[in-house]
Amino acid sequence: MPDSTPHPSPLELSSPDKTFLDSNELILNMGPQHPATHGVLRVILKLDGEKVLGVECVIGYLHRGVEKIGENRTYAMFNPYVDRMDYVAAVSNGLGYCETVEKLLQIEAPPRANYIRVILTELNRLASHMLWLGTHALDIGAMTPLFYTFRDREEILKIFEKYCGARLTTHAFRIGGCLYETYDGFERDVKKFIDFVPPKIDEYEELLTSNRIWVERTKNVGKISAADCKALGVTGPVLRASGVKWDIRKALPYAAYPDFDFEIPVGANGDTYDRYLVRMQEMRQSLRIIRQAVEGLPEGPIMAKVPKVMKPPAGEVYHSIEAPKGELGYFIVSDGSTQPYRVRVRPPSFVNLQALDLMVRGQLVADVIAVIGTLDIVLGEVDR
Amino acid sequence: MLDYVTSYLSSNTTPGQAGNLVWALIYILIVFGGVSVAVMAMNWLERKALAHFQIRLGPMRVGPHGLLQPIADAIKLLTKEDIIPERADRLVFWIAPLIILCASFAVYVVIPFGPTHAITDLNIGILFMLGVSSLSVLGVVMAGWASNSHYPLIGSLRSSAQMISYEVAMGLAVVSAILMTSLNPSGTGTLSMIGIVEAQQRQQIWYLFKFFPLGFIAFAIFAIAMVAETNRAPFDLPEAESELTAGFHTEYSGLRWSLFMLGEYAAMIAVSSIAVTLWLGGWLRPFPNALTGATWDLAFSLFPGFLFLILAAVAWVGVIRMPKHPYFRVQTLGLAGFGVVLGLIGLVLFVPPVRDRIQDIFWFTAKVAFFMYMYIWYRATFPRYRFDQLMRVGWKVLLPISLAVLIGTAVAGVVL
Numbered sequence: 181m182p183d184s185t186p187h188p189s190p191l192e193l194s195s196p197d198k199t200f201l202d203s204n205e206l207i208l209n210m211g212p213q214h215p216a217t218h219g220v221l222r223v224i225l226k227l228d229g230e231k232v233l234g235v236e237c238v239i240g241y242l243h244r245g246v247e248k249i250g251e252n253r254t255y256a257m258f259n260p261y262v263d264r265m266d267y268v269a270a271v272s273n274g275l276g277y278c279e280t281v282e283k284l285l286q287i288e289a290p291p292r293a294n295y296i297r298v299i300l301t302e303l304n305r306l307a308s309h310m311l312w313l314g315t316h317a318l319d320i321g322a323m324t325p326l327f328y329t330f331r332d333r334e335e336i337l338k339i340f341e342k343y344c345g346a347r348l349t350t351h352a353f354r355i356g357g358c359l360y361e362t363y364d365g366f367e368r369d370v371k372k373f374i375d376f377v378p379p380k381i382d383e384y385e386e387l388l389t390s391n392r393i394w395v396e397r398t399k400n401v402g403k404i405s406a407a408d409c410k411a412l413g414v415t416g417p418v419l420r421a422s423g424v425k426w427d428i429r430k431a432l433p434y435a436a437y438p439d440f441d442f443e444i445p446v447g448a449n450g451d452t453y454d455r456y457l458v459r460m461q462e463m464r465q466s467l468r469i470i471r472q473a474v475e476g477l478p479e480g481p482i483m484a485k486v487p488k489v490m491k492p493p494a495g496e497v498y499h500s501i502e503a504p505k506g507e508l509g510y511f512i513v514s515d516g517s518t519q520p521y522r523v524r525v526r527p528p529s530f531v532n533l534q535a536l537d538l539m540v541r542g543q544l545v546a547d548v549i550a551v552i553g554t555l556d557i558v559l560g561e562v563d564r
Numbered sequence: 565m566l567d568y569v570t571s572y573l574s575s576n577t578t579p580g581q582a583g584n585l586v587w588a589l590i591y592i593l594i595v596f597g598g599v600s601v602a603v604m605a606m607n608w609l610e611r612k613a614l615a616h617f618q619i620r621l622g623p624m625r626v627g628p629h630g631l632l633q634p635i636a637d638a639i640k641l642l643t644k645e646d647i648i649p650e651r652a653d654r655l656v657f658w659i660a661p662l663i664i665l666c667a668s669f670a671v672y673v674v675i676p677f678g679p680t681h682a683i684t685d686l687n688i689g690i691l692f693m694l695g696v697s698s699l700s701v702l703g704v705v706m707a708g709w710a711s712n713s714h715y716p717l718i719g720s721l722r723s724s725a726q727m728i729s730y731e732v733a734m735g736l737a738v739v740s741a742i743l744m745t746s747l748n749p750s751g752t753g754t755l756s757m758i759g760i761v762e763a764q765q766r767q768q769i770w771y772l773f774k775f776f777p778l779g780f781i782a783f784a785i786f787a788i789a790m791v792a793e794t795n796r797a798p799f800d801l802p803e804a805e806s807e808l809t810a811g812f813h814t815e816y817s818g819l820r821w822s823l824f825m826l827g828e829y830a831a832m833i834a835v836s837s838i839a840v841t842l843w844l845g846g847w848l849r850p851f852p853n854a855l856t857g858a859t860w861d862l863a864f865s866l867f868p869g870f871l872f873l874i875l876a877a878v879a880w881v882g883v884i885r886m887p888k889h890p891y892f893r894v895q896t897l898g899l900a901g902f903g904v905v906l907g908l909i910g911l912v913l914f915v916p917p918v919r920d921r922i923q924d925i926f927w928f929t930a931k932v933a934f935f936m937y938m939y940i941w942y943r944a945t946f947p948r949y950r951f952d953q954l955m956r957v958g959w960k961v962l963l964p965i966s967l968a969v970l971i972g973t974a975v976a977g978v979v980l
Contacts, residue, residue, distance in 0.1 A: 324945065393798055544950055
């Protein structure tokens with residue numbers, strides 16, 4: 181008899197009286213304290229031996245009510261909070277929020293500020309992808325790339341630290357532009373970095389791309405079709421690896437992205453290996469953008485004219501950017517006061533995580549780990 | 565009594581063969597103590613080498629360059645609270661690590677470190693070795709079952725499936741080496757570990773190069789299977805950290821956990837010793853055919869002494885490079901002392917009677933050390949296989965190849 185419910189809860193055992201040893205099915209609780217769930221994600225697996233019958237994610241262990249906090253802070257005061265969502269790509273979060281409020285206030289950041297924003301955001305994309313690569317490889321059993329990527333990510337964090345004093349939750353941008361002018365030697369540091377990184381990316385690829393075990397572990401693992409991606413709202417590298425050429429930097433350009441020449445890498449099969457290749461390509465494209473931005477960095481002010489007390493007109497606005505993990509959108513409703521009436525974040529990690537069950541059904545336990553890694557989730561962003 | 569003790573010294577055989585229990589006991593103590601020390605050294609070496617592969621320093625604080633780290637770890641593990649999960653099967657939980665430990669240490673009974681340096685020489689040595697070492701599966705299954713928890717259960721199921729499947733290919737590779745020992749006028753082979761090395765000596769070729777590439781392929785199969793057999797990367801699925809936290813020993817801690825580790829490392833050394841005995845000429849020195857003559861014999865016999873002197877020099881370079889700060893005074897002195905000890909050992913190894921006695925053991929140990937380094941190298945380089953891929957490699961790749969090699973060896977032995 182065909183299963184009438186397409187997605188039955190994996191928690192339902194065939195018979196409640198059976199212990200896990202009597203039945204063929206085994207419920208395995210992975211997390212919230214587990215080395216490979218990238219934070220406090222709890223995944224309940226229904227297994228038949230090693231085969232995964234179903235997966236249910238239990239989230240909320242890192243819920244801090246970021247959206248609710250937004251209703252009780254002024255627009256400027258809420259800015260640092262968004263950095264705590266996707267803490268490995270804090271700059272992208274800040275950029276998205278600032279641009280949304282700017283859209284609401286109908287002001288525009290000056291060109292120099294936009295260029296600085298692009299440089300820092302792309303650096304952050306590199307940092308995020310490096311962290312993803314290291315942890316993803318570690319999940320699949322290759323220990324060494326983790327240390328190589330962290331060594332190189334360190335250089336990015338050093339630039340952030342010199343620019344705004346913070347390494348992780350940077351709060352680099354302000355509504356209307358940037359607070360800080362670039363420090364002396366900023367351009368030199370960035371140029372030095374973009375010359376330093378390509379051989380390092382080659383090094384990572386040398387370790388993994390044609391490594392037989394790596395290819396076997398990732399090819400045809402966690403496949404997802406373009407149609408399924410669209411149905412679930414999956415974005416970012418996961419969507420592009422399935423063959424959809426959708427990148428908000430090109431599709432709905434923001435900041436200074438229209439000025440730059442870069443490509444959108446796409447995959448074909450939508451499997452873990454393709455997602456790996458897409459992200460590796462994206463790292464190289466980011467370097468390309470940074471090079472163009474730092475070479476064409478215009479002179480001028482870095483802050484637009486922003487009222488001391490921000491009172492946007494009543495109304496609502498949605499704005500999204502391409503964060504390292506996918507489409508990061510902010511929906512803000514203003515009632516004309518100094519505080520937002522409602523802030524809603526569309527976090528890419530949360531939406532992408534919903535594809536987990538679809539991607540791992542019928543595969544093996546080890547693939548669940550590989551797929552959680554390849555989805556590149558950050559629990560701070562999933563739970564907010 | 566004294567006669568009983570000294571009678572062995574005049575005989576030119578192993579204590580087991582001489583039937584001398586006193587000397588057998590002494591040998592057992594030496595070998596087991598030596599293996600335990602080797603495991604500790606391996607522990608330090610693995611952490612240091614792995615760290616340097618990964619642009620880290622590894623242990624640096626406990627003793628100069630972390631030399632005392634294994635001792636500190638051992639003390640920590642011994643003094644830890646002994647936790648047995650509430651619903652565990654206490655007896656089985658308690659026995660499991662002991663079985664693994666005994667299985668991996670019992671193998672050393674037949675390992676020949678030299679023509680007379682073995683506890684005993686069984687005429688079915690290699691069979692004994694394979695049989696006893698595969699007993700550790702039992703310990704793994706018991707540990708996984710007794711923990712009464714999901715992760716250890718899955719880990720132990722994986723582990724037992726893996727060990728059993730790789731033993732098949734491993735056994736066939738071993739048989740092809742044993743077949744080579746029968747290539748003599750009388751046509752009788754041997755299963756004795758010492759006999760296998762002596763056969764290589766008589767045929768004047770290591771079995772690695774015999775019927776090239778047949779011997780080499782058999783060796784390669786064994787080298788792969790032994791990594792899987794000892795649950796090391798890239799076949800470390802039973803303890804796949806990212807999937808099963810720690811596999812079959814997830815629920816173990818403190819002393820019991822350290823017994824598992826001791827057993828694992830002892831098993832690594834043991835299977836490496838089998839590989840060395842079967843294919844790399846056991847205790848025989850390298851280039852016995854090309855570099856012959858008294859001069860070369862002398863040159864090779866000086867090798868151990870020089871190696872220790874070089875190690876002493878490395879330690880002394882470390883002393884010179886130590887920061888000149890009062891904080892580091894104890895560490896500097898310790899490293900200097902360590903260098904002096906190494907240098908003295910090196911000098912002692914130059915003394916002719918010692919030199920001659922130590923030769924076999926040195927070359928055997930050097931070959932085993934090479935395998936130990938390879939283990940670390942694999943761990944730093946490879947991602948982990950998935951369970952089905954592991955089984956496929958074992959049954960569909962290694963097994964047919966080893967069967968083909970076995971047949972090829974038999975044919976080559978008759979024809980050539």
